Amino acid sequence: xxxxxxxxxxxxxxxxxxxxxxxxxxxxxxxxxxxxxxxxxxxxxxxxxxxxxxxxxxxxxxxxxxxxxxxxxxxxxxxxxxxxxxxxxxxxxxxxxxxxxxxxxxxxxxxxxxxxxxxxxxxxxxxxxxxxxxxxxxxxxxxxxxxxxxxxxxxxxxxxxxxxxxxxxxxxxxxxxxxxxxxxxxxxxxxxxxxxxxxxxxxxxxxxxxxxxxxxxxxxxxxxxxxxxxxxxxxxxxxxxxxxxxxxxxxxxxxxxxxxxxxxxxxxxxxxxxxxxxxxxxxxxxxxxxxxxxxxxxxxxxxxxxxxxxxxxxxxxxxxxxxxxxxxxxxxxxxxxxxxxxxxxxxxxxxxxxxxxxxxxxx
Amino acid sequence: xxxxxxxxxxxxxxxxxxxxxxxxxxxxxxxxxxxxxxxxxxxxxxxxxxxxxxxxxxxxxxxxxxxxxxxxxxxxxxxxxxxxxxxxxxxxxxxxxxxxxxxxxxxxxxxxxxxxxxxxxxxxxxxxxxxxxxxxxxxxxxxxxxxxxxxxxxxxxxxxxxxxxxxxxxxxxxxxxxxxxxxxxxxxxxxxxxxxxxxxxxxxxxxxxxxxxxxxxxxxxxxxxxxxxx
Numbered sequence: 001x002x003x004x005x006x007x008x009x010x011x012x013x014x015x016x017x018x019x020x021x022x023x024x025x026x027x028x029x030x031x032x033x034x035x036x037x038x039x040x041x042x043x044x045x046x047x048x049x050x051x052x053x054x055x056x057x058x059x060x061x062x063x064x065x066x067x068x069x070x071x072x073x074x075x076x077x078x079x080x081x082x083x084x085x086x087x088x089x090x091x092x093x094x095x096x097x098x099x100x101x102x103x104x105x106x107x108x109x110x111x112x113x114x115x116x117x118x119x120x121x122x123x124x125x126x127x128x129x130x131x132x133x134x135x136x137x138x139x140x141x142x143x144x145x146x147x148x149x150x151x152x153x154x155x156x157x158x159x160x161x162x163x164x165x166x167x168x169x170x171x172x173x174x175x176x177x178x179x180x181x182x183x184x185x186x187x188x189x190x191x192x193x194x195x196x197x198x199x200x201x202x203x204x205x206x207x208x209x210x211x212x213x214x215x216x217x218x219x220x221x222x223x224x225x226x227x228x229x230x231x232x233x234x235x236x237x238x239x240x241x242x243x244x245x246x247x248x249x250x251x252x253x254x255x256x257x258x259x260x261x262x263x264x265x266x267x268x269x270x271x272x273x274x275x276x277x278x279x280x281x282x283x284x285x286x287x288x289x290x291x292x293x294x295x296x297x298x299x300x301x302x303x304x305x306x307x308x309x310x311x312x313x314x315x316x317x318x319x320x321x322x323x324x325x326x327x328x329x330x331x332x333x334x335x336x337x338x339x340x341x342x343x344x345x346x347x348x349x350x351x352x353x354x355x356x357x358x359x360x361x362x363x
Numbered sequence: 364x365x366x367x368x369x370x371x372x373x374x375x376x377x378x379x380x381x382x383x384x385x386x387x388x389x390x391x392x393x394x395x396x397x398x399x400x401x402x403x404x405x406x407x408x409x410x411x412x413x414x415x416x417x418x419x420x421x422x423x424x425x426x427x428x429x430x431x432x433x434x435x436x437x438x439x440x441x442x443x444x445x446x447x448x449x450x451x452x453x454x455x456x457x458x459x460x461x462x463x464x465x466x467x468x469x470x471x472x473x474x475x476x477x478x479x480x481x482x483x484x485x486x487x488x489x490x491x492x493x494x495x496x497x498x499x500x501x502x503x504x505x506x507x508x509x510x511x512x513x514x515x516x517x518x519x520x521x522x523x524x525x526x527x528x529x530x531x532x533x534x535x536x537x538x539x540x541x542x543x544x545x546x547x548x549x550x551x552x553x554x555x556x557x558x559x560x561x562x563x564x565x566x567x568x569x570x571x572x573x574x575x576x577x578x579x580x581x582x583x584x585x586x587x588x589x590x591x592x593x
Contacts, residue, residue: 073491086489100493
């Protein structure tokens with residue numbers, strides 16, 4: 001378990017962070033650029049010294065201002081994948097990978113090379129690799145140093161959007177196959193939902209909220225921080241069955257079965273589904289003759305009170321879900337807490353990008 | 364024309380020896396100074412920078428005089444060397460090497476520092492997170508990446524040492540076989556009647572040595588850049 005409490009003052013800015021991360025979990029430090037995410041991971045890695053606080057991993061103290069303990073980065077066993085990979089340009093891929101392994105030793109070189117498909121790159125120079133390949137090598141290099149904690153600072157930020165899809169599957173494999181506590185810095189909500197178990201919301205140098213991704217995403221008050229356009233609840237589901245005739249995947253959750261287009265995987269696999277609030281409609285009666293496949297009955301928990309033309313409605317359908325409707329509709333349908341409604345979700349609105357968390361059981 | 368006399372050969376070999384030791388002994392200090400100036404901020408940094416660059420702006424004769432005062436057998440450094448190690452620097456080739464090293468030092472530090480400035484500190488930080496301490500980081504990341512500047516610094520310092528005249532003649536005089544390096548030999552041959560031919564021949568040797576050093580450095584740097592990694 002990682003436990004972090006730190007404070008650091010900058011001329012224009014102050015960081016005050018206090019959070020924990022369970023052993024073996026993936027936590028996302030999420031927030032806008034400039035919120036202080038990188039400063040926080042730099043302090044955990046020992047690259048920047050906090051003014052005050054304490055950092056511990058599994059009871060080992062890495063930093064304790066009061067006790068005067070400040071381990072240098074090389075003694076912390078904290079792996080760090082930087083935004084721009086930072087591969088050593090004068091060494092080939094193999095020597096980059098072995099750089100950290102030589103001092104700690106014993107890590108399974110072949111297994112990690114296989115996991116990240118690095119074998120074909122071994123003798124190449126890092127400067128000739130694509131951005132995605134560079135990050136795969138950087139991840140492998142960090143893993144081979146046998147860290148107790150892996151920090152990833154927006155590893156996809158420097159890679160163009162098309163190429164990101166080449167590296168995301170590797171990150172999925174990483175989360176499924178490597179049992180390691182990870183802190184993943186990002187300002188892309190889809191990445192967080194796909195990869196992380198927990199979310200730590202960073203805003204203006206402080207932790208605004210932290211908890212399971214599903215819990216954070218279903219809080220209406222955090223919407224300004226989680227992102228307006230993409231915001232929406234996250235459902236923890238289990239893959240149930242595949243309807244081969246129509247090409248639909250069935251995902252079971254506490255409120256029923258969610259059907260999504262084109263998703264085929266093994267029975268029992270946990271899947272996290274991000275249902276964007278703008279893809280959810282509300283009705284007072286169960287619609288007949290409608291094209292919408294997913295209809296769940298529930299009760300309104302909360303309606304936001306916003307001056308704009310739209311409001312967000314939190315509905316309990318066995319699990320929390322958020323619907324974004326116009327203020328006019330909310331008025332016409334008299335949407336208020338306690339009112340029973342039907343939540344309608346288009347199956348085609350849930351695409352591959354909004355599904356994540358595959359292959360990891362429990363938290 | 365290129366049958367060198369023993370005296371000429373002696374001057375050339377002495378020059379190479381003086382320049383070699385001047386560079387070899389000052390290199391660790393040069394790298395350390397360059398690193399301090401490139402990477403660290405500390406009180407007195409501009410003073411250090413000034414001292415390092417002083418030989419570049421002072422008249423060489425003044426540097427020679429300062430060395431004479433410091434390294435003379437009764438001077439603070441000369442006295443120490445004499446009593447503790449039994450080394451006499453003044454009026455010996457070792458003194459010539461000291462003079463050459465001091466005069467070449469700013470050029471060496473400048474070239475290495477500029478090269479260190481181009482090495483991304485982020486790479487050093489990455490090495491630290493991979494378990495390398497500051498020393499391993501320096502020798503495996505920083506220095507190899509600054510190699511072109513290191514080679515340039517060495518060659519510049521070597522060439523400057525070969526050409527050192529003013530501080531050398533002031534500090535260690537002009538003793539044949541001991542401190543009479545190429546430039547001093549050229550100067551001396553011009554002082555005697557019919558010495559011009561010798562002076563010209565030695566001048567040609569100087570040009571050849573300078574070119575050889577430049578070409579050698581070019582080849583070294585190029586080989587480093589194109590080295591296929593295995």
